[in-house]
Amino acid sequence: MANQNDSFIDEVTEDLRRDRLFAFFRRYGWVALVVILGIVGGAAWHEYSSRQAETRAQVWGDAVLAARQGEDPITALSAIDPAGSAGRKALSEMLAAGAEAEAGLPQKAAERLKAVAADLAGDPVLHDLALLKAVMVAGPSMDAAERDRLLADLSKPGAPFELLALEQKVVALMGADRKEDAITLIGQIQQKDGLSEPLRRRLSEMMITLGVEPKRDAGPGPQTVPAPAAN
Numbered sequence: 001m002a003n004q005n006d007s008f009i010d011e012v013t014e015d016l017r018r019d020r021l022f023a024f025f026r027r028y029g030w031v032a033l034v035v036i037l038g039i040v041g042g043a044a045w046h047e048y049s050s051r052q053a054e055t056r057a058q059v060w061g062d063a064v065l066a067a068r069q070g071e072d073p074i075t076a077l078s079a080i081d082p083a084g085s086a087g088r089k090a091l092s093e094m095l096a097a098g099a100e101a102e103a104g105l106p107q108k109a110a111e112r113l114k115a116v117a118a119d120l121a122g123d124p125v126l127h128d129l130a131l132l133k134a135v136m137v138a139g140p141s142m143d144a145a146e147r148d149r150l151l152a153d154l155s156k157p158g159a160p161f162e163l164l165a166l167e168q169k170v171v172a173l174m175g176a177d178r179k180e181d182a183i184t185l186i187g188q189i190q191q192k193d194g195l196s197e198p199l200r201r202r203l204s205e206m207m208i209t210l211g212v213e214p215k216r217d218a219g220p221g222p223q224t225v226p227a228p229a230a231n
Helices: 002-068 073-078 086-102 106-118 124-141 144-154 162-175 179-190 197-209
Strands: none
Touching: 002 073, 002 086, 073 086, 086 106, 086 124, 106 124, 124 144, 124 162, 144 162, 162 179, 162 197, 179 197
16 A cells, blocks of 8 residues: 555656646746757858858959959959958958069059058058068168168067068178178077078078088088098
């Protein structure tokens, strides 16, 4: 008899739990439904946005290729619709500046690049890239004081293109016939972390141009092997 009573109580308790659970779902089930719909909708929107961004980037890339192959690449590159992307607009302008430099207009290219940098104050990478390219395309024709100021900012520790800016400092020193200063700066650059293989090679080649044999521990760049001693 006791077992039957226990079984009856268990059944009643289970029914009460089930009724309470159903009541809870009837009252609050819409919350879970909203959450699920939000998750599904968010995932769908993210996928849609990603595909749209990819499509816009592909259209921009195709437009860049067509512009570079046209009769007037400078004008065509400047006129490309960036589809609302400041980064794509900046890259189009940088490519237009490159076309100007190739056409023998380094001053116009440098001014265009400096204008691009002015519009990219919030993007340190593209900002510094535009200024570095301005220094490189202008070369010795840029005012020396302006070039030194730009390179001083671009070569600050931790700057996105610190090492490349330091390399341009070496180029400027060599152009000013300051051989010893250039050699000293090359040695300092060679001791820094993060040197790429191409940069190591260029630095070693500069040392050779300056009449200094690169040290064998200066990195995997070009090395001058001493001639064997005569017997």
